Amino acid sequence: xxxxxxxxxxxxxxxxxxxxxxxxxxxxxxxxxxxxxxxxxxxxxxxxxxxxxxxxxxxxxxxxxxxxxxxxxxxxxxxxxxxxxxxxxxxxxxxxxxxxxxxxxxxxxxxxxxxxxxxxxxxxxxxxxxxxxxxxxxxxxxxxxxxxxxxxx
Numbered sequence: 658x659x660x661x662x663x664x665x666x667x668x669x670x671x672x673x674x675x676x677x678x679x680x681x682x683x684x685x686x687x688x689x690x691x692x693x694x695x696x697x698x699x700x701x702x703x704x705x706x707x708x709x710x711x712x713x714x715x716x717x718x719x720x721x722x723x724x725x726x727x728x729x730x731x732x733x734x735x736x737x738x739x740x741x742x743x744x745x746x747x748x749x750x751x752x753x754x755x756x757x758x759x760x761x762x763x764x765x766x767x768x769x770x771x772x773x774x775x776x777x778x779x780x781x782x783x784x785x786x787x788x789x790x791x792x793x794x795x796x797x798x799x800x801x802x803x804x805x806x807x808x809x810x
Contacts, residue, residue, distance in 0.1 A: 658786040660689070660739035661808040665732065669799045670698035672728030685714060685792035688737050691771035691783065692751055696798060699724040711757040716769050716778050719755070719762035730801070731758055736808070740768075742782045750780070 666686055684696035692713075699710035699722055711719035711733065725731055736754040740747060751768040754761075770778035791800060 658784075658788050659805060659807055660785045660787075662688075662735075662737050662739075663806045663808055664688070664735040664737065664789070665802065665804050666735075666800060667730050667732045667802045668696050669730050670696075670727050671797050684798040686733060686735070687772070687790040687792055688735070688751075688753075689739060689783070689787035690790050691787065692737070692753070692768055693772040693792070694733060694735065694753070694755060696792070698727050711755060711762045713753060713755075713763065713766060713768060714772050715774070715776075716772075717763065717766055719757060721760060721762055723757040723760040723762060725758060732802075733757055734759075738808075739785065740780060741785070742780075745782045747780045747782075 668684070686694045686696060688694070695708060695710060695712040695714045697708070697710045707713070707715055707718050709718060709722065710724050734756040738752040740751040741749040753763050753766050753768060755763040768778065770780040772778060789805065
């Protein structure tokens with residue numbers, strides 16, 4: 658479990674690009690089990706803006722599509738500032754800075770809250786530390802070289 662952290666993670670979508678939109682290499686890196694960074698084969702694959710690779714899912718698209726061709730290893734370097742709650746109320750929201758394959762795609766972006774499918778993200782009080790989760794949509798996405806360094810502790 659962790660709160661604010663620096664995370665490095667490498668991932669690869671399937672080499673053969675089959676399907677379209679969210680049907681190609683769909684997965685996710687879910688910080689604190691609540692805040693999702695989308696993993697998707699977005700190389701020459703049109704989908705909705707806040708659902709493409711490196712999007713803060715359902716909240717904000719990346720500033721640029723930095724995806725490599727299917728099958729190649731990709732990297733996310735994430736600086737995550739966890740939200741702070743006091744007496745059940747949000748005192749400070751979460752923030753994300755994200756580099757996709759070394760390209761800055763989010764710079765200290767304020768999150769709207771925890772990910773919600775087809776609904777506006779909202780905050781709900783939670784502990785200051787929670788697990789990192791990797792989402793599975795049944796696509797053979799591979800991960801390697803995952804490391805996390807707690808920040809501010």
